[in-house]
Each structure stands twice: as structure tokens, then as C-alpha cells.
Amino acid sequence: MVLTSAPPTLPMPRLLSTLPTNKSISCCGGTNYGSSQSKPNSAPAINFQAKVFPKENVITSPKQDDDKTVTPAAAARKIPQHLNWESRKLDGVYDTFGGKLGQGGLVFQQNFSIRSYDLGPNGKATIGCLMERLQETSIQHCRSVGLYAGGFGSTPEMSKRGLVWVLCKLQTVVEKYPSWADVIQIDTWTGASGNNGLFRDWIFRDYSTREILIRATGLYMMMHMKTRKFSKVTAEITDELRSALMDSDPLIDIKNAKLGRLDIDARNYFQTSVAKPGWSDLDVNQHVSHAKYIDWVFESIPFSVLETHELSSMTLEYRSECRRDSVVQSLTAVARDGTGDSTHNQGVEFDHLLRLETGSKVLRARTLWKPIM
Amino acid sequence: MVLTSAPPTLPMPRLLSTLPTNKSISCCGGTNYGSSQSKPNSAPAINFQAKVFPKENVITSPKQDDDKTVTPAAAARKIPQHLNWESRKLDGVYDTFGGKLGQGGLVFQQNFSIRSYDLGPNGKATIGCLMERLQETSIQHCRSVGLYAGGFGSTPEMSKRGLVWVLCKLQTVVEKYPSWADVIQIDTWTGASGNNGLFRDWIFRDYSTREILIRATGLYMMMHMKTRKFSKVTAEITDELRSALMDSDPLIDIKNAKLGRLDIDARNYFQTSVAKPGWSDLDVNQHVSHAKYIDWVFESIPFSVLETHELSSMTLEYRSECRRDSVVQSLTAVARDGTGDSTHNQGVEFDHLLRLETGSKVLRARTLWKPIM
Known part of the structure; x- marks a missing residue:
């Protein structure tokens, strides 16, 4: 058999990328970029547009070592205040399951039905299915606010410089798994993590009861596509990101989770x-x-x-x-x-x-x- | 580590079951149950409620032997006439993506968005993702019309006798794969296949362009849960199924597909x-x-x-x-x-x-x- 056709084209931008080399990973722990409270160094500070979640409403993930019994991260959680869904300039309602922007584009909200094929052997939605929805909302949020130039969450300046965001860490705390035919509602937003990183938060709720089902936080760093090395955030990129970031700490202190x-x-x-x-x-x-x-x-x-x-x-x-x-x-x-x-x-x-x-x-x-x- | 908890309960009914023994399979080819044109034998004929698709609008799947070049089944297809979505007694609109009944409950229609996680390496929805939607619509159809007593598509009489429908064969013909953010619309209906079987048809359309993307037909037989043997359809079960079956041949002549x-x-x-x-x-x-x-x-x-x-x-x-x-x-x-x-x-x-x-x-x-x- 002779197969000479060209390989399929790939029309999709880069999704949640993962880190390319072990060498680069050390900066994910936060040592190279300082904590979220540290002063700016080479990159100017971001002037945050809105403050929604009080900083004390954060899940603190205890530092964990081998074989050491720890209090689960979930135990320390507090519930953030209710989101404000007033219509603003950037807001747009597509359809019930298409997602909408709130807080002037800072927060993206989307509903999903749990289908028969989303269920695992215990009759509940699988964690894999829920992580897929998490990925989808982050992509849709970036797309909705125009942060999609050449890659997931990329600004025009990032594209020009060949930079992309890569997911370094992700922590998920599940309170309750949804069942068949449940509708889940996901809110997601992003914020600065130190001077050179981003975090993204997700809250999954039961659409009917408003009960919180899942909280998750992801930590992203900026990587150069060619050199596969991490990059600092420049003043131009900071300016482009300014209006997209929530002034809050992440729901889960993922940076310090060991x-x-x-x-x-x-x-x-x-x-x-x-x-x-x-x-x-x-x-x-x-x-x-x-x-x-x-x-x-x-x-x-x-x-x-x-x-x-x-x-x-x-x-x-x-x-x-x-x-x-x-x-x-x-x-x-x-x-x-x-x-x-x-x-x-x-x-x-x-x-x-x-x-x-x-x-x-x-x-x-x-x-x-x-x-x- | 000692794990003594009870195993998880399984609240869900039986989904698309598959055949339990090789011994039973021989009747799937149609030899034991006759063709769809054959006269009824032990079971009385079903009086069909409605006729929607002309019998000549059927994809005839050519009989295939080893290493023999055949015309693809898709080549012989014809497009069935447009479905009538007038509201009737059984009809109910849940929401855009929740599905609705048409033709007095004979046809179920549901929309799905293609998400980032539905895509394969060629940037198109995977066949696995599409088959999952196919499964979901068949379950939702049965649930919507009340054929869900103790198992997928089961009537009360079937439940009483410990009988379930099992999927023996499934043929799918793809014209075009949907891409990211496309909305697909699936119509599905069921009909009698001989005297003791059911077929189910599916048509996938692009919601925006109305273009047909996929046609599929599945063949089901009735099996006894305990003996794992196929069972004939009794008069009582026929009566219960009467109003749920479309008077048409299947889109694809799956019974004779070798x-x-x-x-x-x-x-x-x-x-x-x-x-x-x-x-x-x-x-x-x-x-x-x-x-x-x-x-x-x-x-x-x-x-x-x-x-x-x-x-x-x-x-x-x-x-x-x-x-x-x-x-x-x-x-x-x-x-x-x-x-x-x-x-x-x-x-x-x-x-x-x-x-x-x-x-x-x-x-x-x-x-x-x-x-x-």
C-alpha cells in the first residue's frame, strides 16, 4: 500500500500547552518570579481593573511532604461572594450553553449538561469529563475577549514574539460529582501570579441548586515557542493583559502547593x-x-x-x-x-x-x- | 491498607448493551427472524402509526466478502424527506440543547456543540465523540417517550419478563466531520426490523447549513437478562411498542450487511x-x-x-x-x-x-x- 497524501492540516490554535523540557520547570514553584505579594522587578505592575473576591477567600493548600498526613485543602475553603452578572460593554449572551461574559469580560460563565457518556462506572461524571469542560471554558473565555492571537490566551505582542502560555500546575478540589442530566455551571477568571505568571480559577456549580461542586486553579507561565524557555512579561504584554485580569488571589494557593x-x-x-x-x-x-x-x-x-x-x-x-x-x-x-x-x-x-x-x-x-x- | 467499604451503587439503567455470548449471535444476521419484508410468524404484526420515509429512500449496503472491492454504501444513499416538527400531544421543548420530540413522539431531535475536547489530531470531531452523541440521543428518546422501565428502551412487559434490548450491529456513514464550535443536530427514530428486532436510525446535520453529515443505523434484538438468550417479541410487548415505531425501512440495510x-x-x-x-x-x-x-x-x-x-x-x-x-x-x-x-x-x-x-x-x-x- 502506498500512501502519499499530505498529512492533515491543523487549523486549531495551541490548546492548554504543557511544559516542553524538564530543565525549565524549576521556575514554576515561584522561586524565580516571587510571590504574588512581591514588588515588580523588570516588568511594571499591572493595574487591576476590578476587585471581586476578597483576598481572604482563598483555599490555602498546605505544604505537603512525603508520607505526611495533612488536612485536605478543601477543609480551609471559603465561598467567594456572588458574581455580579450586570450587563457591561463586553458582555454578550450567546445561548444557554454557549457561554457569556460577566464583570466587563473578566469572568466567563458556561453551562454544560452531563450526558450518559460522561459517566464513569460509579454512575457519576468522571474527573476526565470535568477537566475537559474546564479546558473548554478557559479557551472560550480567551476567545470571547480576543486573547487568541496565534495561541490560547496569547496577546498580539506575545504572538509577535513567539510566546505562548503553558500550564504548569493544576489543582482541583471536588465537593460533589454531578450525575446524569445534571446541568453544571462553570465560572472562570484569570489573574496575575507574581510578575510573570497567570493563574486561572474555576468554580463548578449545580445549575439548579447553586451548590458548589468543584473548585480549581491552574498556574500558567509564558514560554518561547522556539527556544522552549520561559520568558518574562514585558511592558507591552502587561498593557495588553491589563483589562483581562481579576484583582484577586487564586482560589487555591497552587504556587506553594508541594x-x-x-x-x-x-x-x-x-x-x-x-x-x-x-x-x-x-x-x-x-x-x-x-x-x-x-x-x-x-x-x-x-x-x-x-x-x-x-x-x-x-x-x-x-x-x-x-x-x-x-x-x-x-x-x-x-x-x-x-x-x-x-x-x-x-x-x-x-x-x-x-x-x-x-x-x-x-x-x-x-x-x-x-x-x- | 484495608478497604472494606461497599462497592459503589449503580443508579443508572442498562445502556446500549452488547451481546453476551457467541452462541446467541447467529440470529443477528436475520436468518432466525426473517427479513423486514417477511410475514409475521409467532408474533403478531405491528400496526405502524405513521409513515414518514418512503421505503425507497434506503441506503442499500452491498454484501461484502473478503478482499472484494465494493461500491461504498454511501454512494447509494437518498435523502429522506424533511421531518415535520409540528407540536403534538407528546411534543415538548426543553431547551436548545435538551432535545425535543417530533412526529407525536416518533422522532427525537437534539443539538450538540462541538467542543475543543471533541477534536482529534486532524482538528475534526472524532468518530468516538460522534458515537457518544448517537448513544445519548437514543437513550434520551427512550426516556422522553417513557420506554425506560428498568433498562434502555424497555417496556413494562419487557421489564416484567427480564428482557432488554441489545445492540447487535451498527453502521455509520460519514459525509463530513464537524469542526470546533459547530452545532450538530441529530434526528433519531426507531422501527421494526422483522418480527423480533428493532432498528434505530440517526441523521446528523450541520445546524446552520442543514447539510447532512452522518447517517447511521443500529440493529437491536431482545435478550433475556438471566438466560442471556434472544427472545421473541410477544403480543403484549408489540402492543406497548406500537406507538413508538416509525413505518419505514432503515436508512441503511444493516440486516443484510455482511x-x-x-x-x-x-x-x-x-x-x-x-x-x-x-x-x-x-x-x-x-x-x-x-x-x-x-x-x-x-x-x-x-x-x-x-x-x-x-x-x-x-x-x-x-x-x-x-x-x-x-x-x-x-x-x-x-x-x-x-x-x-x-x-x-x-x-x-x-x-x-x-x-x-x-x-x-x-x-x-x-x-x-x-x-x-
Whole structure:
């Protein structure tokens, strides 16, 4: 068989990109860019347009070390005040499920129905399905406010300089999983994280009851497409971003959330055999999709946990890109076992590592699982 | 770690079930139940309520043998007349994306937006995503008209007797794949297939242009849940179904569509290593999801085809259930190679087989791939 046709074109811009090299990752912890309270250095400070969430309404994620029992991040949460959906200059209502802008374009809101195919074996929406909605709202928000020049969230100046935003870390805290035919409403907004990073927050609510289902925060850094190195935010880019950023701290203090090291020599762990992504695991950029990363993480968790517990919290730290020829292995070690007996089951926490056959890290993660009542 | 909690409850009814035993499959070809033109035997004929599609508007799927070049089924298609969406007793509009009934409940229509996560590496909606929408509309249709007593499409009498509908065969013909942010509109209806079977048709349209994107037909038989054997349709069940069935032939003559045998001793084929389903591959009934079947089929197709061709037609024949402990292998053989040179590429056709480690067949399939222009 001779196949000489040209490969398919890729009309889509870059989605939630992941980090390209392990070398670059060190700045994600915040050491290179200072905390959100630090003074500006080379880049001028951003004059924030609006203040919606009081700074004290932040989930503080406790610093976590290996095998150390910690209070779940969710325990410290407070509920931000109700969003103001007054119509403003930038606001536009498309349709019930198409999304709309609020707060002068600062906040994007979109509804989704939970369908039969979104459900996992426990009859609830899967975390993979929910993470896909999270991705969709961030893209739609950027598109709605015009931050889409050549890539996800890119300003014109960023495009000119070949810069894109890459997702370094993502933390998700689940209160309750939606069920079939539920309508979920997602609010998302973004803000400055230090001088050279962005955070994005998401709140998932039950559309009918207004109950909060999920909170999530992602941390993004700016990367040069060619050199694959992180870049500082210039004055021009700051000016372009100014009106798009919320003056608030992130819902979850993700910058300081530490992940336990999975030292494969010292600890017992579960592992999968190596696997290559299939065609259906690739996104429009020929990268492995984020949903597949989560699938791989789950594959090294014992079935006995998966069928009796549900994911309560998940922190993902993206370390390097994974493409169609990558050969990946998933490793999981118990970080804290609070299962005890059936009447005092406090759940179980795992450290995870996805690594390439070559040894390079693709993803580090921590997950907390609570018993299904 | 001690895990003693009870397993999660499964609040959802049985979805599109697949056949439980190889022994039972022989009747799916239509030999046991006669053609749709045959006279009723033990079960009384169904008095159809409405006639919408002329019988000549049917895609005739040519009988296919191994390695035989055939005209694609799509070539013979005709477009059914426009549906009548007058409001009737059973009709109800929920919302733009919630679905509505037409033709007195005979036809169900639902819209879906194509999201970023629905796209494959070629920037178009994946066939897996489209098959999920197909499944959703069939479930929603049954639910809307009250055919949901204890299982997908079940009547009260069926529930009493422990009977469910199982999907034996599904054929899909794709004209055009939708892209990001497109809204697709799906119409679906069901009708009698012989005296003891049902067919279900689907038409996918572009919501804006009204262009037909996809046609599909599924063939269902009634199975006893305990004995796992096929059952005849009784007079009581016929009465219950009477008002739900369209008086038409299926869009695709799926009953007579033959699949090529994949004789692994005589032909060259591609194969994957054996694989077990992951947690995220299971549906609410702890069966492997239909999307995963398609993933597995794709895994044994060479990447060189996947990246230069797109799926034009797919026929799936479900042979046995696949559960979480199943160990599955995917095999693919070329049925017809029309790739030629780049100026005369007529595409390529494959026969597929998913089989268990034990040798049992899970799924037989034929796919037709056309070059991407």
C-alpha cells in the first residue's frame, strides 16, 4: 500500500500547552518570579481593573511532604461572594450553553449538561469529563475577549514574539460529582501570579441548586515557542493583559502547593507496563490529551481503591510534553493511608509519576481519595 | 491498607448493551427472524402509526466478502424527506440543547456543540465523540417517550419478563466531520426490523447549513437478562411498542450487511499486544464503553493511514460483552487497498477483530478510509 497524501492540516490554535523540557520547570514553584505579594522587578505592575473576591477567600493548600498526613485543602475553603452578572460593554449572551461574559469580560460563565457518556462506572461524571469542560471554558473565555492571537490566551505582542502560555500546575478540589442530566455551571477568571505568571480559577456549580461542586486553579507561565524557555512579561504584554485580569488571589494557593517525591528506590509502588498513546489520545496539536494523562495516572491505582473511593482532590504538575511516539509508564505510591476500618475510613492519598521510557518525567501528581458513602 | 467499604451503587439503567455470548449471535444476521419484508410468524404484526420515509429512500449496503472491492454504501444513499416538527400531544421543548420530540413522539431531535475536547489530531470531531452523541440521543428518546422501565428502551412487559434490548450491529456513514464550535443536530427514530428486532436510525446535520453529515443505523434484538438468550417479541410487548415505531425501512440495510471474515491464518494482519480496559474505559454497568471498542479497533490500524485518511464508513458487529477483567487483542487486515498513487487514491478498507485472550470474539468490524483532501 502506498500512501502519499499530505498529512492533515491543523487549523486549531495551541490548546492548554504543557511544559516542553524538564530543565525549565524549576521556575514554576515561584522561586524565580516571587510571590504574588512581591514588588515588580523588570516588568511594571499591572493595574487591576476590578476587585471581586476578597483576598481572604482563598483555599490555602498546605505544604505537603512525603508520607505526611495533612488536612485536605478543601477543609480551609471559603465561598467567594456572588458574581455580579450586570450587563457591561463586553458582555454578550450567546445561548444557554454557549457561554457569556460577566464583570466587563473578566469572568466567563458556561453551562454544560452531563450526558450518559460522561459517566464513569460509579454512575457519576468522571474527573476526565470535568477537566475537559474546564479546558473548554478557559479557551472560550480567551476567545470571547480576543486573547487568541496565534495561541490560547496569547496577546498580539506575545504572538509577535513567539510566546505562548503553558500550564504548569493544576489543582482541583471536588465537593460533589454531578450525575446524569445534571446541568453544571462553570465560572472562570484569570489573574496575575507574581510578575510573570497567570493563574486561572474555576468554580463548578449545580445549575439548579447553586451548590458548589468543584473548585480549581491552574498556574500558567509564558514560554518561547522556539527556544522552549520561559520568558518574562514585558511592558507591552502587561498593557495588553491589563483589562483581562481579576484583582484577586487564586482560589487555591497552587504556587506553594508541594508535591511529594516518588522515590522509586525507597518506596513500594504500583506500576503499569509501558504504553504508547493511541490515535484517539492525541489532541489537535498531536500532543497527548490531558484526559489521557489522568487515565494513565488512574491505571496504576489499584481497582480496589477506585471502586470503593472517589477522587476528592488532585494536583497535577506538568513536566514535559508527551507526543504520539512517547512510551510512558505510570507509577503510584501510597502517600498517606487513612483507610483504617470501614467506620473510620479517612481515605487514601497517592503520589504519582508518569515518566518516559528514557526516564524523563512527564507529570507528577498527588490525589486524595475518599470512601464512597 | 484495608478497604472494606461497599462497592459503589449503580443508579443508572442498562445502556446500549452488547451481546453476551457467541452462541446467541447467529440470529443477528436475520436468518432466525426473517427479513423486514417477511410475514409475521409467532408474533403478531405491528400496526405502524405513521409513515414518514418512503421505503425507497434506503441506503442499500452491498454484501461484502473478503478482499472484494465494493461500491461504498454511501454512494447509494437518498435523502429522506424533511421531518415535520409540528407540536403534538407528546411534543415538548426543553431547551436548545435538551432535545425535543417530533412526529407525536416518533422522532427525537437534539443539538450538540462541538467542543475543543471533541477534536482529534486532524482538528475534526472524532468518530468516538460522534458515537457518544448517537448513544445519548437514543437513550434520551427512550426516556422522553417513557420506554425506560428498568433498562434502555424497555417496556413494562419487557421489564416484567427480564428482557432488554441489545445492540447487535451498527453502521455509520460519514459525509463530513464537524469542526470546533459547530452545532450538530441529530434526528433519531426507531422501527421494526422483522418480527423480533428493532432498528434505530440517526441523521446528523450541520445546524446552520442543514447539510447532512452522518447517517447511521443500529440493529437491536431482545435478550433475556438471566438466560442471556434472544427472545421473541410477544403480543403484549408489540402492543406497548406500537406507538413508538416509525413505518419505514432503515436508512441503511444493516440486516443484510455482511462483514468479511478475518482469517488470521490466511491473511496478513496488524495486531496490538493484549490489553485490559482501564477504570476510565468502563461505563455505568461496568462494561467497556463503546468508545473504547472503537479506540481498540483504531489501535491496530497503521498510523500512516490514520494521519492521511479519514473514516468514511464503519460497520460494527457486537459479539460478546467485555468487562473490566477482559484481556483484549485488536487485529486488522486490509480488505481492499485502493490507495494507488496520490492522484487516484480510492481509500482503503479494513476488516477488524477484537478478541479475548481466550479466543472469543468481542467485535467484528469493517471500516472504509478515504484520503484527506
